[in-house]
Amino acid sequence: MVKFDTLSIVIPVYNExxxxxQILDLLRELKLVNNIGKEIILVNDCSTDGSGDTIRAYAARYPEMGLRLLEHAVNQGKGAALHTGIREATGDYVIIQDADLEYDPEEYNLLIKPILKGFADVVFGSRFMGGNPHRILFFWHSIGNYWLTLFSNMVTDLNLTDMETCYKMFRRDIIQGLQLEEKRFGFEPEVTAKVARVPHVRIYEVGISYYGRTYAEGKKIGWRDGFRAIYCILKYGLLGQ
Structure with missing residues (x-):
């Protein structure tokens, strides 16, 4: 059995x-297999809607959760918030959790399974495989995701079905050993390209649910981020920077 005592959960926050x-309620109720502990790290990327105060009030209400709130003095982007949270993580493994409600933390246990069995160092949660619920939303987003994943696979020689997924679980020494640069939504193609080059890394993929948001409900990623993703695939995957 693989040593797995604590999972670090890194949550980038901007105007949430x-x-x-609601996501903190889900994490508070979450029971991980094998009684794995939870380290919850929130990184407030200079929100303007009082997100920091909301988190502090929640942490005071539930001190047993041991929430760690890190603050950026200026807005730097989702990737920069992830860099901060990953750097401060102390668990055996690290997972990314968006502050919205598009992903279900109960499914961490799906990602943990191949790790505990000794098969995986990194596990991606795919929204496009398996029989789990998947909200029907934007056709062109799904097409864009397909082509970005295909392009990423071509340069990394992986066969992922969902490179852009939020749910990626990493062995902590692996993710902390990467020199990550992208400060916005380029994090996903960059980390995929760089983890693919880790010697002897074992990457798995499991099917997860997806409860997507509309822009009216707070979705932030747009078409410009798609072009940035292409640039990142070329820079970090094809050119190996």
Missing amino acids: ARTIH
Whole structure:
């Protein structure tokens, strides 16, 4: 059995005051297999809607959760928030959790399974495999995701079905050993390209659910981020920077 005592959960936060308590409620109730502990790290990327105060009030209400809140003095982007949270993680493994409600933390246990069995060092949670619920939303987003994943696979020689997924679980020494640069939504193609080059790394993929948001509900990623993803695939995958 693989040593797995604590999972570090890194949550980038930008203007999520309206819903952040809901994801924290889910994490508070979450029971991980084998009694794995939870280290919850929130990185407030200079929100303007009182997200920081909302998190502090929640942490005071539930001190047993041991929430760690890190603050950026200026807005730097989702990737920069992830860099901060990953750097501060102390668990055996690290997972990324968006502050919205698009992904279900109960499914961490799906990602943990191949790790505990000794098969995986990194596990991607794919929204496009398996029989789990998947909200029907944007056709062109799904097409864009397909082509970005295909392009990424071509340069990394992986056969992922969902490179852009939020749910990626890493052995902590692996993710902390990467020199990550992208400060916005380029994090996903960059980390995929760089983890693919880790010697002897074992990458697995499991099917997860997806409860996507509309832009009216707070979705932030747009078409410009798609072009940045292409640039990142070329830079970090094809050119190996």
